[in-house]
Amino acid sequence: MAEKGKTKEFKWQRKHLLGLRELTAEEITYILDTAQGFEEISARAVKKAPPLRGKLVVNLFFEDSTRTRNSFALAANRLSADVVEFTKKDSSVSKGETLLDTARNLEAMGIDIVVIRHNAGGAPTLLSKYINACVVNAGDGYCEHPTQGLLDVFTIRKRKGSLKGLKIAIVGDISHSRVARSDMWAMTKLGAEVTFVGPPTLMPPKVEQLPVKISYSLDDVIEKVDVINMLRIQFERLGGNPFPSVREYSHYFGLTVERMKRAKPDILVMHPGPINRGLEIESEVADGKNSVILQQVTNGVTVRMAVLFLVNQAAAEKQAEAQNG
Amino acid sequence: MGDELLIKNGRVIDPANKINRKCDVLIADEKFVEVGRVKKSVANVIDATGKLVVPGLIDIHVHFREPGDEEEETIASGSAAAVAGGFTSVVCMPNTTPPIEDETDVEYVHRKARKARKTHVYTMGSITKGREGVELAEMGFMSQAGAVGFTDDGSGVQDASVMLRALKYAQMFNVVIAQHCQDDKIAGKGVMNSGYYSTILGLPGLDPLAEEAMLWRDIQLVKKIKAGTVRYHAQHISTAGSVELIRAAKKLGLPVTCEVTPHHLLLTEKCCAEYDTNYKVNPPLRTEKDIEALKEAIADGLVDALVTDHAPHLQSEKELEFLAAPFGLIGLECALPLYIKSLVEPGILDWPGLIRLMAEKPAKIIGVDKGTMSKGKQADVTIIDPNAEYKIDVNTFRSKSKNCPYNSWTVKGRVEKTIVGGEIRFSAESCPP
Numbered sequence: 001m002a003e004k005g006k007t008k009e010f011k012w013q014r015k016h017l018l019g020l021r022e023l024t025a026e027e028i029t030y031i032l033d034t035a036q037g038f039e040e041i042s043a044r045a046v047k048k049a050p051p052l053r054g055k056l057v058v059n060l061f062f063e064d065s066t067r068t069r070n071s072f073a074l075a076a077n078r079l080s081a082d083v084v085e086f087t088k089k090d091s092s093v094s095k096g097e098t099l100l101d102t103a104r105n106l107e108a109m110g111i112d113i114v115v116i117r118h119n120a121g122g123a124p125t126l127l128s129k130y131i132n133a134c135v136v137n138a139g140d141g142y143c144e145h146p147t148q149g150l151l152d153v154f155t156i157r158k159r160k161g162s163l164k165g166l167k168i169a170i171v172g173d174i175s176h177s178r179v180a181r182s183d184m185w186a187m188t189k190l191g192a193e194v195t196f197v198g199p200p201t202l203m204p205p206k207v208e209q210l211p212v213k214i215s216y217s218l219d220d221v222i223e224k225v226d227v228i229n230m231l232r233i234q235f236e237r238l239g240g241n242p243f244p245s246v247r248e249y250s251h252y253f254g255l256t257v258e259r260m261k262r263a264k265p266d267i268l269v270m271h272p273g274p275i276n277r278g279l280e281i282e283s284e285v286a287d288g289k290n291s292v293i294l295q296q297v298t299n300g301v302t303v304r305m306a307v308l309f310l311v312n313q314a315a316a317e318k319q320a321e322a323q324n325g
Numbered sequence: 326m327g328d329e330l331l332i333k334n335g336r337v338i339d340p341a342n343k344i345n346r347k348c349d350v351l352i353a354d355e356k357f358v359e360v361g362r363v364k365k366s367v368a369n370v371i372d373a374t375g376k377l378v379v380p381g382l383i384d385i386h387v388h389f390r391e392p393g394d395e396e397e398e399t400i401a402s403g404s405a406a407a408v409a410g411g412f413t414s415v416v417c418m419p420n421t422t423p424p425i426e427d428e429t430d431v432e433y434v435h436r437k438a439r440k441a442r443k444t445h446v447y448t449m450g451s452i453t454k455g456r457e458g459v460e461l462a463e464m465g466f467m468s469q470a471g472a473v474g475f476t477d478d479g480s481g482v483q484d485a486s487v488m489l490r491a492l493k494y495a496q497m498f499n500v501v502i503a504q505h506c507q508d509d510k511i512a513g514k515g516v517m518n519s520g521y522y523s524t525i526l527g528l529p530g531l532d533p534l535a536e537e538a539m540l541w542r543d544i545q546l547v548k549k550i551k552a553g554t555v556r557y558h559a560q561h562i563s564t565a566g567s568v569e570l571i572r573a574a575k576k577l578g579l580p581v582t583c584e585v586t587p588h589h590l591l592l593t594e595k596c597c598a599e600y601d602t603n604y605k606v607n608p609p610l611r612t613e614k615d616i617e618a619l620k621e622a623i624a625d626g627l628v629d630a631l632v633t634d635h636a637p638h639l640q641s642e643k644e645l646e647f648l649a650a651p652f653g654l655i656g657l658e659c660a661l662p663l664y665i666k667s668l669v670e671p672g673i674l675d676w677p678g679l680i681r682l683m684a685e686k687p688a689k690i691i692g693v694d695k696g697t698m699s700k701g702k703q704a705d706v707t708i709i710d711p712n713a714e715y716k717i718d719v720n721t722f723r724s725k726s727k728n729c730p731y732n733s734w735t736v737k738g739r740v741e742k743t744i745v746g747g748e749i750r751f752s753a754e755s756c757p758p
Contacts, residue, residue, distance in 0.1 A: 021525060099645065099646055120647065120648035120649060122526060122647045126647075130644075141528070143526055143528070144527065181525070204524040205519040205523055206524055210521075210525075
């Protein structure tokens with residue numbers, strides 16, 4: 001396929017994509033290069049290529065999702081795979097089948113790739129230990145959302161050329177954000193300097209041991225950064241009362257037109273969506289010239305195509321190796 | 326004289342009587358008759374050359390799941406596991422379904438234990454009805470029926486006024502009130518230690534403060550209680566902060582004791598990195614720093630009992646997501662070698678020191694006349710081969726459950742025989758490991 005020159009010698013080995021923490025910079029770059037090669041397919045009149053023909057991808061979603069689920073489905077379709085949607089809103093074990101039983105049942109139907117979203121951190125890792133199909137993490141609890149991390153660095157790389165030396169702020173509920181974690185791993189591995197910005201009550205335990213800087217003041221960092229990623233305030237995850245009111249949160253951590261005036265003119269404004277307009281980001285900023293929010297969505301499909309392609313290829317090679325002894 | 330049994334030539338370690346030398350132990354009519362050079366010839370002789378002969382080990386913190394979860398463990402299977410691990414007495418926690426909360430429940434446990442005829446099985450009763458932390462359970466009746474203490478283990482008594490009332494009321498019975506120290510508000514929905522690993526694994530953390538806040542509170546309550554009437558026991562302490570609180574309480578001479586488990590001496594939060602639910606336990610596995618503090622506490626004599634917190638769970642439950650799987654791991658059949666590994670081998674305790682914390686002092690905490698080999702006491706003995714080296718294999722366990730993170734660890738020290746009331750209830754020869 002369309003890998004770029006500098007990673008020519010590299011060989012992708014993983015049949016699962018569980019998180020970005022375990023990936024090397026080289027592996028991440030390889031996925032991005034592969035994705036770049038796939039961009040052209042989405043631009044065709046007939047948006048389809050054959051590499052996953054005859055393969056069955058299951059979208060196993062235990063949490064609400066429209067964007068990620070559709071993005072994976074589109075990515076699979078463009079590579080000619082068949083897609084089965086399996087949405088199970090209630091993943092509580094007391095009320096039915098366990099995750100493993102569900103997965104084993106799906107496997108008995110002959111699936112090749114499971115794309116899983118689950119409210120428990122580590123659910124994809126659990127699956128990968130017990131089933132033979134490839135497992136792709138589409139978001140697990142607040143552990144990781146690797147394809148979001150990949151599409152974010154893909155978007156940045158496309159606009160800025162490279163991540164090396166870039167200063168990036170990730171703003172909001174870091175504590176409950178899988179996007180913040182996956183972004184952190186990908187961005188820092190590719191050489192960017194990441195600052196987590198938010199109130200102390202939304203910082204995770206031992207955040208100081210992560211490879212990031214920490215700031216409780218958006219005003220302090222807004223002038224310095226090349227990229228700003230505004231996390232969605234997920235009220236369903238917050239629990240308790242980490243900040244006194246939405247009004248006060250917006251005052252300190254909202255990306256307003258006023259704040260944007262102090263930002264670098266070529267700052268990239270990102271958001272993993274869906275946006276709470278007027279809460280973490282003002283509409284004018286979300287829709288403004290610095291915003292790459294919709295490009296993130298476009299790139300999401302491309303990056304997911306690359307991921308599905310690579311894990312499938314690794315699985316096929318492993319199977320061939322096993323057959324050849 | 327009735328049935329006699331002579332254990333010859335072993336190294337007898339009986340810390341209460343300051344015995345630590347090669348000699349013989351004569352047992353008759355279920356009781357110790359003599360510890361020393363026994364010249365008499367007896368029909369039943371155990372040659373204990375090269376072995377350690379110690380007072381039967383006592384584990385004051387186990388979960389036998391009966392009534393309610395017999396598919397995980399029963400009093401019979403748990404008792405078999407206990408003697409295989411060298412334990413001649415165990416104390417069941419009352420968090421069964423339904424909980425042990427009146428004298429009928431206590432008698433039920435005793436009846437099942439008599440039927441199993443393996444180890445002595447004691448039970449604690451609940452402090453509060455239904456373990457709900459609101460109304461006191463019938464501590465008096467339960468004491469009369471033989472409950473050796475009270476705890477709502479599995480959770481702590483959240484309301485300070487209820488805990489104070491429990492301590493006050495218990496003054497009538499001179500019993501131990503044991504606490505699983507955990508402030509539920511601070512603990513939230515935590516499933517592992519709150520720290521770097523919980524953050525990168527995306528799992529809700531259990532802050533050490535949840536344990537320490539309740540322990541601190543309880544120590545303040547104990548200060549309100551008249552000396553010599555009730556004893557307070559902090560169960561499975563796991564943090565450096567808890568060690569400091571215990572140290573301060575003991576310095577004040579308060580009737581406070583505490584216990585430690587093998588997993589809090591051998592395993593850290595890092596073990597959870599692969600989401601293996603066999604490492605999901607409450608209190609959670611902490612950090613190296615906490616392990617060091619606990620070991621120092623043991624070296625300083627601040628810890629009163631070594632326990633297992635044997636907590637069986639079905640494999641199907643442990644195959645759930647880390648978030649959803651139940652807390653707990655089993656330990657009865659490997660506790661002794663694990664304590665040897667964590668405490669004796671690094672020189673934190675010598676053998677008498679270990680036996681003191683596995684027999685003599687636990688007996689005192691629950692107020693039973695055991696843990697020594699004094700003449701006339703019931704003859705509970707554990708015979709140990711301290712040099713036997715082998716691999717832990719959960720498939721050989723008598724426990725009904727297999728949720729044990731130590732599988733295939735290489736350890737040293739094997740239980741050779743377990744003698745309960747003068748009767749050999751476990752023998753490694755007849756039951757290969």
